[in-house]
Amino acid sequence: MGKTLYDKIWDSHLVGTRSDGNSLLYIDLQLLHEVTSPQAFEGLQIAKRPLWRVGANLATPDHNVPTESRELGMAGIKDLISLEQVETLNKNCKSFNVQQFDILDKRQGIVHVVGPEQGATMPGMTIVCGDSHTSTHGAFASLAQGIGTSEVEHVMATQCLVQNKAKNFQVRVDGPLGKGVFAKDVALAIIGALGTAGATGHTIEYRGSAISALSMEGRMTLCNMSIEAGARAGLIAVDDCTVEYVKGRPFAPKGELWSMALENWKDLHSDDGAHFDNTLSLQAENIEPQVTWGTSPEMVCGITSSVPDPAVISDPVVSESARLALGYMGLEAGTPITDIELDQIFIGSCTNARIEDLRIAAQVVSGKSVAKKIKRALVVPGSGLVKQQAEEEGLAQIFVDAGFEWRAAGCSMCLGMNPDQLGEGEHCASTSNRNFEGRQGHKGRTHLVSPAMAGAAAVAGRFVDVRSFF
Amino acid sequence: MESFVLHTGFAAPLDRANVDTDQIIPKQYLKSIKRTGFGDYLFDSWRFLDSGEIGMTPNERKINRDFVLNEPKYQGASILLARDNFACGSSREHAVWALQEYGFKVVIAPSFADIFYTNCFKNGLLPVSLSEQEIDALFVNAKQGNRIEVDLERQCVSVEGHDSSYTFEIAENLKKKMLSGMDDIALTLSQSELIESFEATHKKHQPWLFRD
Numbered sequence: 001m002g003k004t005l006y007d008k009i010w011d012s013h014l015v016g017t018r019s020d021g022n023s024l025l026y027i028d029l030q031l032l033h034e035v036t037s038p039q040a041f042e043g044l045q046i047a048k049r050p051l052w053r054v055g056a057n058l059a060t061p062d063h064n065v066p067t068e069s070r071e072l073g074m075a076g077i078k079d080l081i082s083l084e085q086v087e088t089l090n091k092n093c094k095s096f097n098v099q100q101f102d103i104l105d106k107r108q109g110i111v112h113v114v115g116p117e118q119g120a121t122m123p124g125m126t127i128v129c130g131d132s133h134t135s136t137h138g139a140f141a142s143l144a145q146g147i148g149t150s151e152v153e154h155v156m157a158t159q160c161l162v163q164n165k166a167k168n169f170q171v172r173v174d175g176p177l178g179k180g181v182f183a184k185d186v187a188l189a190i191i192g193a194l195g196t197a198g199a200t201g202h203t204i205e206y207r208g209s210a211i212s213a214l215s216m217e218g219r220m221t222l223c224n225m226s227i228e229a230g231a232r233a234g235l236i237a238v239d240d241c242t243v244e245y246v247k248g249r250p251f252a253p254k255g256e257l258w259s260m261a262l263e264n265w266k267d268l269h270s271d272d273g274a275h276f277d278n279t280l281s282l283q284a285e286n287i288e289p290q291v292t293w294g295t296s297p298e299m300v301c302g303i304t305s306s307v308p309d310p311a312v313i314s315d316p317v318v319s320e321s322a323r324l325a326l327g328y329m330g331l332e333a334g335t336p337i338t339d340i341e342l343d344q345i346f347i348g349s350c351t352n353a354r355i356e357d358l359r360i361a362a363q364v365v366s367g368k369s370v371a372k373k374i375k376r377a378l379v380v381p382g383s384g385l386v387k388q389q390a391e392e393e394g395l396a397q398i399f400v401d402a403g404f405e406w407r408a409a410g411c412s413m414c415l416g417m418n419p420d421q422l423g424e425g426e427h428c429a430s431t432s433n434r435n436f437e438g439r440q441g442h443k444g445r446t447h448l449v450s451p452a453m454a455g456a457a458a459v460a461g462r463f464v465d466v467r468s469f470f
Numbered sequence: 471m472e473s474f475v476l477h478t479g480f481a482a483p484l485d486r487a488n489v490d491t492d493q494i495i496p497k498q499y500l501k502s503i504k505r506t507g508f509g510d511y512l513f514d515s516w517r518f519l520d521s522g523e524i525g526m527t528p529n530e531r532k533i534n535r536d537f538v539l540n541e542p543k544y545q546g547a548s549i550l551l552a553r554d555n556f557a558c559g560s561s562r563e564h565a566v567w568a569l570q571e572y573g574f575k576v577v578i579a580p581s582f583a584d585i586f587y588t589n590c591f592k593n594g595l596l597p598v599s600l601s602e603q604e605i606d607a608l609f610v611n612a613k614q615g616n617r618i619e620v621d622l623e624r625q626c627v628s629v630e631g632h633d634s635s636y637t638f639e640i641a642e643n644l645k646k647k648m649l650s651g652m653d654d655i656a657l658t659l660s661q662s663e664l665i666e667s668f669e670a671t672h673k674k675h676q677p678w679l680f681r682d
Contacts, residue, residue: 015664020657021642022643054682085502157658197581296488324486434559436493437492438493
């Protein structure tokens with residue numbers, strides 16, 4: 001029987017079975033940031049253990065770096081607890097000799113933007129990071145997973161992850177995507193269909209003509225949100241688009257090694273007849289621009305729909321969740337999505353802060369103005385290099401002219417660990433990945449959307465059918 | 471890590487599905503560089519009405535009397551009953567640390583998110599999966615103040631004074647690890663030759679992955 005892509009990467013990294021029966025999976029790259037690494041480094045220090053392989057680690061601060069006054073570097077971090085955390089990363093990288101793109105390095109950014117941008121993310125690899133959105137890197141046919149801090153320490157010390165193999169889940173999306181519909185909408189439609197636990201215990205592989213037609217940026221957006229469907233990892237097979245993206249990047253192999261790698265990467269797809277434990281199929285042309293209305297990414301609908309009525313949901317647990325969500329969001333059942341008024345706009349995060357995302361949003365807002373009622377509209381590029389490119393392409397100017405604030409790279413308002421946060425009761429159109437209660441600020445109300453929709457919503461002050469912009 | 475063999479205690483029923491790790495421990499507390507100090511902030515935005523920061527103690531907060539963990543009869547509960555897909559979302563191990571520091575030894579739910587489930591076994595917090603119906607029965611018992619026993623060796627949950635018990639599934643390797651409480655890293659490093667030998671072959675096949 002044929003193997004799935006996941007089976008192939010698993011098999012090629014399986015070190016063996018530990019004495020207690022657990023599998024050991026070899027890890028090629030560990031990405032580190034300031035929030036989930038300090039306790040792991042401390043654990044190594046206490047036990048006097050070295051890093052197993054220093055060169056397999058790459059670090060950058062992203063979660064709580066401020067996105068204003070970046071030129072001040074560390075002095076720009078006013079929150080002393082955040083400062084200590086970023087300082088600790090600096091100190092640890094120095095003492096363990098780990099390569100870091102620090103706060104003043106133009107290569108600094110969100111780990112899941114930086115890895116691919118540098119070519120550190122390559123096909124066929126195993127990648128981990130103490131961050132659940134590590135699934136992003138699966139766009140390169142690399143098995144990339146978010147892990148806890150104990151696992152971070154374990155990988156630091158042993159280069160291995162202790163793991164039981166997951167099942168295979170195939171998500172097929174075929175047909176052409178409509179105008180004004182993007183990878184983010186596909187991701188949200190999939191989560192809406194699967195539910196946030198739909199792929200728990202599985203690795204997803206995204207397949208079909210709509211997936212092949214996506215750019216690498218789009219594929220990263222899609223794989224990024226695999227965890228929102230419960231899957232630790234999401235994968236897409238290697239094709240020319242993947243290879244073209246990796247070619248020539250700083251960490252990518254050159255010369256003879258490049259040819260050798262290309263030969264190896266050819267096999268990074270599921271074989272015909274490979275067995276999937278589960279399958280979900282969607283037709284791309286049926287997917288509308290998506291907007292979340294609740295407090296879980298599965299609480300999502302198309303732009304032409306209305307907020308659902310919990311009273312008509314038959315499953316009592318789902319109905320109760322919807323009722324609680326509407327209470328938190330301050331929304332009435334039956335409200336058309338296009339009637340939801342907004343207070344803030346956030347374009348950024350590891351889901352949607354790459355150059356293509358900014359190009360699309362800029363295209364929508366070009367020559368227009370952010371609605372007067374919007375209190376703040378932020379654009380936070382995913383990395384210093386994305387920022388630089390967007391400035392060179394004139395995108396930054398388009399945003400600023402429209403009334404957006406143009407910021408420095410970081411996770412920013414996706415989780416509001418830094419000063420970028422929502423106020424109580426404020427509704428935000430956000431290109432991030434989680435609409436959990438309080439995620440973007442205490443009692444803040446998040447609506448997850450694509451960069452195009454966020455741009456259109458900024459101009460209108462409420463949600464609109466962004467398809468009319470294209 | 472402390473081993474887990476058997477635990478008996480009172481249970482607190484949290485009647486919500488898809489409880490995410492942002493609710494278990496909100497982001498502002500993740501700025502800490504320590505593994506401890508999170509118990510006071512467990513379920514922070516449900517337990518308290520005000521917005522908290524690191525360093526604040528429960529005494530200086532506005533308590534949400536309506537939240538189940540604040541009800542007098544659930545003080546001292548050491549087993550948390552929850553609904554489907556408990557602890558979904560972020561990979562933050564702080565969620566496990568906060569639950570343990572608050573006093574929980576066991577979480578019982580129909581299902582758990584993968585990363586949280588793994589994190590539990592790194593710290594000695596036992597996640598137990600039971601069916602929705604069995605959990606409904608435990609909810610009733612928790613509300614009646616009956617003590618619940620969780621026996622990992624026998625893989626069963628029982629209610630004090632009742633004959634019936636519920637068996638649960640758990641992977642043999644995870645069970646063994648929990649019962650022994652052994653150090654994961656030391657155990658792996660005891661087989662470092664296996665890793666070295668794999669690494670040498672891997673490097674030969676995919677040398678571009680080794681920049682060092």
